Amino acid sequence: MPGGRITDEDIQKVRDASDIVAVFSERVPVKQRGRDFWCCCPFHNEKSPSCKIDPALQLWHCFGCGEGGDVFAFIMKAEDLSFPEAVHRLAERAHIDIVEVGGKPTAPASKKARLKDICKATAEFYHLQLMRLKSPEASAAREYLSGRDLGGKVPHDWNLGFAPGRGVLTRHLSSKGFKADEMVEANVCSRDSQGKLRDRFYNRIMFPINDVAGDCIAFGGRVVGKGEPKYLNSQETPLFHKSQVLYGLDKAKVAMASSGVAIVCEGYTDVIALHEGGVRNAVATLGTALTMRHIRILGRHAQKKIVYLFDGDAAGQKAADRALEFIDSSMTPEAGKTRIELCAVTLPDNLDPAEYMASHSAAELEELIEHAQPLLKYGIDRRLAAHDLSSAEGRSAALASALSVLAPIKDSLLAKDYAIQIAGRTRAREEDVLEALSKLAPPVRYGEASAEEAAAQAPVPAQGPARRALSK
Structure with a gap:
């Protein structure tokens, strides 16, 4: 994204060219009542309109979920954008070229x-x-x-x-x-x-x-x-930019908002099969691992949790192993308001989503999603299950493998709690395992935004129970 500053003059020019009623009308049906317009809020599931659009003030407010603001606030919420990105998005709509002060030049x-x-x-x-x-x-x-x-x-x-x-x-x-x-x-x-x-x-x-x-x-x-x-x-x-785009998000965002849950799977056909089977809060990454930018985007729609859905076959299990590389401090209680509730589940019987939906109902899949495990527990259980815990050699290998999952968060209380659990399952002394945990080298990662950076770019979340499990 651009790194310069958009002038106040250009911001006003874009604002003047972006009638808020017209912008809303491109996304949801609106009806006039008196001097105001009303619609069903696009950010939560409702049957009767509770979102008011004031054409005179160029402001909107939903009496159901409390969201509101000007046209820029609407685009930021609707399209997962920062303020500068929203200005650029509306500038594109109005065919206005913006010249930024400083930063790298961008396509007009x-x-x-x-x-x-x-x-x-x-x-x-x-x-x-x-x-x-x-x-x-x-x-x-x-x-x-x-x-x-x-x-x-x-x-x-x-x-x-x-x-x-x-x-x-x-x-x-x-x-x-x-x-x-x-x-x-x-x-x-x-x-x-x-x-x-x-x-x-x-x-x-x-x-x-x-x-x-x-x-x-x-x-x-x-x-x-x-x-x-x-x-x-x-x-x-x-x-x-593939690290910032999720396949199917344009179709999934409404269901994510109403359910509070986002499902992330592997490919295009997985997403389509899930949607056609009635599970409409599914998206896929585009040949990349899930990034913090993806998480921030999903978190604006799914305010409870984000669930990785893995195929049961060998390729799906390799993807599950890759997902463990995403574990970081944003998943710990110490992350505070930036904490991410990231979970995982593997489909049974070596099925992929299309095969699963052909023989199971949406309700059955939603039951699996409801009981998805936190990614940390999921990863540790996978590592332990890969070894023979009945032998000393197997327990030793399992201990080292499972403990390595905790390396990115080794200084957190959550890591110490999981380390004690690993000690019990591998018949090791707790103090030895905690000492081994303290000596682990955290992985070096490049090119990924931290949770703190992601939080700094995100809007301040509204207060309420729906925001507590997952904040951006």
Whole structure:
């Protein structure tokens, strides 16, 4: 994100161009009563409108959940943005270019709008190819989706597509007036070693990746049949930063707000299968581990807890092991208001979410989620279960492995409590285990925001029981 300062003049210019009733109307139905407008609050589940929008003062307030403010406050809440990000988002909407004082230069709003237009046109084109193209490859794509219970209305509801490749997209976008450099910058096309323009995606089922507002900003493609890589995502662009985007969040945010829970799984089809099965608070990371930025974004919608949902197969268990690397001080009571309730659960019988939803109900999955274990306990139990605790050698190996999970938080009271539990399960002396804990070297991590940094960027949370388990 930009590092400079937005001038008061530019902020006012954006405010003047962003009528609060119009901005609300783009997201929820609004009805006029007298001089004010009313709607069902987009931030909590309600059947009758309790959110008032005052067009004269350009302010809004929900009498149900207490949220309110100006147009910037609404965008910050609705799209998981800081104040500067909200100003930029509304500037893009109004096609206003902002010049920041200091910091690194960023793509102007007009340029980002143009790139979004390219992504939108690309998504529409790919969807048309999936639904209508008569070719063996397109037929295979449709058969794959049908075989995964992703046929019927699913391609329409999720705007799924098919990329035929062979320059078909390049020619289509050119016919719509888009320039070659723009296509490359949006990363829907690329240049070969001779500089010739070509489609980036070839013979792949396409999953449009949307921002939290529902605008297409990137793509993920699954190869049809055999081929590597199995999944290919867009590269980083001025619109798309994969460490800050979660697939399906635009569709999941309402359910997260009403349930207070976010479910994080591994892939596109997992998210779609869960939503179609009635579990609509699920999202997926995009080929990266969950980051503190992801956590901050999810925490604005899911105010109780965030649950990792892992496949029961070998790949899912590798993902579970990787998740343990995310353990840090933000998960301890000492973190105070920045504490994160991060939990984990593994699906039974080696099932993935699509397979599970095919044979189980949403209520059964929600029961699993309800009893998800804190990530620390989950990790320790996994490490202990991997060893033979009936032998001295097995207990010694299990002790070292389980204790290493606590290295990032070794100085916390929570770590000492878990260390004592590990001692009991491995028949070790508590004082020896606590001494071993104190000597562990915490892992060195780079490029990740701390919990304190995340908290500093987040808005002050409203008071109330829903905020106590998870604060940003």
